[in-house]
Amino acid sequence: MQISPNTPSATPVNFAAYGPGFGCVLASMQTLSDAGHAACPQAWSDLTNLLHILIEDEGMTTEMAAWEATVPESLVADYRQLVGI
Secondary structure, X not given: OOOOOOOOXXXXXXXXXXOOOHHHHXXXXXXXXXXXXXXXXXXXXXXXXXXXXHHHHOOOOHHHHHHHHOOOHHHHHHHHHHHOO
16 A cells, blocks of 8 residues: 555645755654654655655656655655665
8 A cells, every 4th residue: 555645535735835945854754753753744754654665665766756746856856865765
């Protein structure tokens, strides 16, 4: 089963609206404590998990992962650079 931040039952999140640098927020999610994760919106954790699956497990390119996650390519590129994948 694939995790999607834009499931039909959830209100879609416009990640592009967070602007440049949001990839840094997603990359930092890996180092947060459980309390830190709990303080963040669930959609952020879901997107971080989805990007990890798409890039690491499925071997998708930046462009493919961005299309699948419905986020800007720049966000995925920033995320990849910051987490080293």
